Amino acid sequence: MIERDLKEVVGALMRVLDGGTISRAEVEDLAFEATGDLQVALTDAFIKLLDFAFDCESGKTTPDAPTRAGLQRCLDNIVRAATELRELRRERGNVPG
Secondary structure, three states: OHHHHHHHHHHHHHHHHOOOOOOHHHHHHOOOOOOHHHHHHHHHHHHHHHHHHHHHHOOOOOOOHHHHHHHHHHHHHHHHHHHHHHHHHHHHOOOOO
């Protein structure tokens, strides 16, 4: 479940960073379950995507430099947290190498 949730959030971030738009409904449909740093990173991304969706609905369809930097940081934080979680699980023997 976590993998699919991650893919959906990361896909939405990448689409927006690539110049696409997103609606509030699309953001609100994103679902994710996680803990620790990954939960924090996903929640931050959700909030930033929701803010961007409000901007899209107001006619602003491309993120400005600070918005783009914030969205990129969210993506970077998700990748970092997911990588750390995967490595931890691998060390504990919960995920095949």
